[in-house]
Every structure is written in C-alpha cells, then in structure tokens.
Amino acid sequence: MVAQTEHTVGGSVQLAPANKVLKYTFDSLPLQRGGQLGPVTLAYETWGTLNAEGDNAILITHALTGNAHAHDVERPDDAKAAWWNLLIGPGRAFDTSRYFVICSNIIGSCYGSTGPSSINPSTGRSYGMRFPFVTIRDMVRAQRILLEHLGVRQLAMVAGGSIGGQQALEWGVAYPEMVQKVIVVAATAALTAQAIAFSEVGRQAIMADPRWQNGDYVPGQGPGAGLAIARMLAMITYQSEEAMEMRFARYPARSNSIPTPARSADLGGRFDVENYLYYQGESLIRRFDANSYLYISRAMDLYDVSEGYPSLEAALRRLRGKSLFIGIRSDFLFPAARVSRLAEQVRALGGDSTYVELDSPHGHDAFLKEWQQMTNALQS
C-alpha cells in the first residue's frame, strides 16, 4: 500500500517510501441519532501488509484534532512528523512487519473525510451546521465499512487515546466478534461533568465569535479568535498543573510577537505560558475547521458506551477479547482513577482486562509524548 517516490541521494537515484493518503467513498451511513449521511468519504493511511486471512489488521483511532497520519514513512524517527510515529513501524509496538496498520480520519473532521466543511452534493454548498449530528458510534460504523472494503476480517487490535480511546472502546462493544484486543488510552465510558463543562466553554467561544456566522463562514475567514480561545483552554486541560509549572512557572515571555486571539494589548506584561497558548491557538486556526471542532468535541461529550444497552454492565459485558486500559497519573480530563475503575468493572464482569498507568507529569497529552512508557504499556 506504500507508494514510492524518487529521492536523489549521493548522486544516484534511490527509491524511498512516501506517505500516501488514500480515500474511500461509499454511498450512505445511517446515523445513530437519526437520518443518514451520504456520500461518505474516509481519508486513510495504511502501513504494512494485510495477510490472506485478513486477520492481522490493527486499527488506530485518532483524537479530536488528529488525522490519519499516525505514522510517517519518510521520517519514521521524528516524533513530530506524525502523531503516534514512534509507536508504529517494523519492530515497534504496532509492528508493521507483522501487522497491517490502518488509521482513518473520522467523519466530522476536516482532514479528507466527510465533515461540516465538505460540499453537500445535494446543495453544492458546504454543510456547515447543516451537517448531521454524528456520534462516536457513527465514526466507528464508518470505519467498519472502510475495513470491509480493505478486506479486513479481524482486528488484532484497535487502539487510540482520548476520543480515539472512546472509539476503541466502542469498537470492542459494538463489534466484539471482530476485535481481538481493545486498547483504550486516557479515555473512559463517558466524560465527567467537569470535562463537558470545559468543552462547552470552548464551543461558546467559537460560536460567540461574530465571524462564525452560524457556521456559514468562508474558508479562511472563520471564527479564528473563538477557535484560538477554545484551543487555549483545551491545551490547559491536556496538560497538568505539575507539567505547566515545570515548563512555564511564572517566567515572562521572551517575545510578544505572537498576536493574542483578541488582538489585544498585553495587560501588565506577558507570561511565557500565555505566549505558548497564543501560539497553540494560532497554530490550530491554520489547520483546523471550527465547525469540525464543534461537532467532534460534542460527540466526545455525548459519548456514553452504555447508550442503547440496558446498563453500563450490559455494554461492557459485550467485550469479548482482551482489553487494555491505559491511564495517566496526572490526567485531569480523563482521571486515571476513572480509567482504572473501568478496567476493574470489565474484569468484575469476567472480561480479560488489564490496567496500566503511565507515571507521567504531562497530563492527558502524555499518550502523545511518553514513547517509552507507551511502548511498555502497549505490551501489557
């Protein structure tokens, strides 16, 4: 599945692997909350080779503003080149010499899969807020259709963190016959009230931005200030008091060249932590769609693995294979105690469940930073 590109090295022409984003389009997806979406395109990347039995596949599921680029074959050792780069590859935790690894952009997103910024073929205009409400279950159903198209019959593993962890859990519950091992990182059965509250503050900042225009903004002229504010807040919740204190403490910013979301003057100086957050806000504006942010963050809030089942226990009892839950000591968005409790509940119901905790100060984002601990944990 890997395309080849010509690179000139030392005067001779060599073939090097190149990253390639593929697309698959299908007609229609019935949605959990009613209605349907169609046509549906999924952008995806794959690494390694599917065997004849179609049972050596691993599905990697991404987080809120993530994409299908979980691994970079051109720069496989650069942690910043892809979001789980160092966990994927020959001999790595997700071993591409043995497994066929797939990551697809979720529906509702803006990295090639169908989302609010896509053109609605029936109107010729972007969906905007007319995009139907999509849930974690819908995202997973769409992934399943893609896997069938690729010839995957069994998933050796499904793994993801945060909203990707919600998807992994949903996979195990929705399609237990198809999944041998579920790996849920920094995610729980449902968000806490506090996490929902943070999430809604960010969305209100987006929707209060007059450039949001009820979602009908021109691409590139969207609610940048609102999205940047939402991102600033989210970045705090992805870290921890401990990590921010180590990195920023009360240091002043070394420069104030990064504009604030409000384009406001600094009040009595600028702290380094503020400068960092402005930078994170500006970065997200350039790469992410505000409406996608609204839809996906809301899907995260509304996710409850027990929805449609008589009880949480009834949902968790459906998990058939192994399940590995990875919590993070300093995560306050998905507290480790709650991830651990979920693993215990599964075990109490007779499931083959393991809990591992990352001893990291980096908060929720540790699953995107602690490569050695993640590699060790994934072998549990």
Place this chain on the structure above:
Amino acid sequence: MVAQTEHTVGGSVQLAPANKVLKYTFDSLPLQRGGQLGPVTLAYETWGTLNAEGDNAILITHALTGNAHAHDVERPDDAKAAWWNLLIGPGRAFDTSRYFVICSNIIGSCYGSTGPSSINPSTGRSYGMRFPFVTIRDMVRAQRILLEHLGVRQLAMVAGGSIGGQQALEWGVAYPEMVQKVIVVAATAALTAQAIAFSEVGRQAIMADPRWQNGDYVPGQGPGAGLAIARMLAMITYQSEEAMEMRFARYPARSNSIPTPARSADLGGRFDVENYLYYQGESLIRRFDANSYLYISRAMDLYDVSEGYPSLEAALRRLRGKSLFIGIRSDFLFPAARVSRLAEQVRALGGDSTYVELDSPHGHDAFLKEWQQMTNALQS
C-alpha cells in the same frame, strides 16, 4: 455605624438594623507600577464598634467579583445575603460584639470604589482601559488609608480568601507592625502557570467580544457574551471534578430557557452542568463590569508577595504576628499542597504560622460554603 430603618412588625413600629454602604474619598494614591490614581473613593461597610485604643479592628478582604457586603445585618442568618455572612456577627468567628469589622470594595472593582467604570474627573468620561494598572499592593495601600481615616491603629486580624487571601498576606508583609493576625484562605504567594492560563483564557473571551470596544462600551451594552464565557470557565475552576460530578454528573438540563452566551442552539441536547454555567454567566453580566474583571483578574495573576524584596524568604520573614493559612483539599486553583507549603515556609523562617485544611469536595469555593469548617478553622 449601623443605620436604623423602620420596620412594621405586628402593627407596631420597630427599629431594625439596616445595611449601609459608606464611602470615603481621598485625593491620590501612588501606584506600585508607576503613576497615581486620584481621587480615590472606597465603598465600605462596618459592623461592631471601634474601641478607644483603635486596636480591636478586623479587616475582611474580598475576592474577584466580591464587594464590601460581607455581612448582612437585616438577614444575618441567610448565607446568600452576604458573602461571609455566617462568619460575621455577635459570637461568630469574626465577633462583632468584641471587634469592629470592616470590609471595603477593592480599587479596580465596580461596587462603589474607584475602578475602570468610574468617571475620570479630568476627562468627564469613564476610565475604561485608561484606568491605571492596579496591583494587590495598591489595593492594600488604599485600604490602609481608609483604616487611618476610621481611626484604626491596629488590626487584630486581616482575613480573606482567594484574591482576598492575597490581600491578607500582603497586609502582613507590607504593614507587619499594624497586623496581629493574618488569615490567608485558599491563596498562595503567587499563582501557578495553570491558574494564570485559565485566567487569560477568560480575559481573551472578553476582549475578543466585539462589544468590548477596547473597553469603551456603553454601560449595559458591554461584552456580555465574553464576560459570560469568562465566568463559565472561572466557575469550573472554583469547583472540583468531585463536586461537579456529585451535583451534575451527566444529567440532562431540566429546561433550556437560559440563553447561551453565544445565543447558540444546543448541539445534541443540553447537560445540567451547561445550563448551570449559562446561568452563572448571565448572572455575572447583570452585576459586574467587564473592564473591572480584566483589571482585577490580572492583578491576581501578577501578584507575587516577593516582588520588591530580595527573595520570597525576605518577604515572608516580615510577617510579625500570627499567621493562619487555610487550604482546601479539592482546590485546584490554589492547591492545598501549595498553601500548606507556604505555611511551612513561614514557620521555617521563625514565624508563628498554622495550617488548617478544609476537608471539602467543593474546590476553591469551599471558603464561601463550608461555614462550620471555616468557623472551626478560624479559631486555630
């Protein structure tokens, strides 16, 4: 100092105590960061009687959106009638039968003291963002001028929580000869990076609101959406995951009649916690000035008790009398461990310092809720 009002009870005319806000105006206050403010008015309330020696006074210092109304003589048993109502009164922790208790609105605020919404007499217009930058030290200096005016020579206690705790600490360090006991509740020597970060997200929401107009909004037509969003976020940080889970969990809202700050439609329903936060946002808009919010929250961020001294130790060594530090187990804005460490530092420097921790799930706001624990702690 207490005015009398006629109440008709059972047909006969009786005299009942009435609340009265007093004002004191002085010419000019030199400011820590340069320049001066003047004239300066302080709005204040007092309870009890100052003795001839002028040494039985207690100063109560309020938090970010607080005011001078710490106690309500008309409804002394109604916890909601004044912000520390149940701690003040005859026989209570701040015993008005023995002490003369004073609470003044801080400069920069909008409850009668000089702040950004005041008219600048030299221009005839509201200061807006032309109001000079005021610090915790400036607030305390203004309070000292008021106390001199009232004939107070010694403070038996200075007590406050949050930014009020910063003021109490500052009192002990700035005027050690005047203070017998400092009571610092849910406050530390300086904010953490995380707390500054949350604070700045709120301010950006205010300043990104087009109705902010660089601070020159017409009263009543200010940045309501931005201020409501800032308040929503602040309310999360004043509580705790634990308390929000107990109260809200994932319950749906019983009604959706409260408008969101963005006046947006609900996305896939409304949670009770969201409805609560919208309500809190709407309430603050009606009672608080957005520019005051910017100035006071920023003073809170920038406060560092060691500023102007060779070291933190040098500043803390100035504390002369007793000091009582009260932390809250579940406070994540001013973590209990940091309050406790501050008390230890003072003790290690030879100070007469005590630490008490409130065992409350209510987070930072516990100092405004846990009346019995607060009463017990204040007797330490």
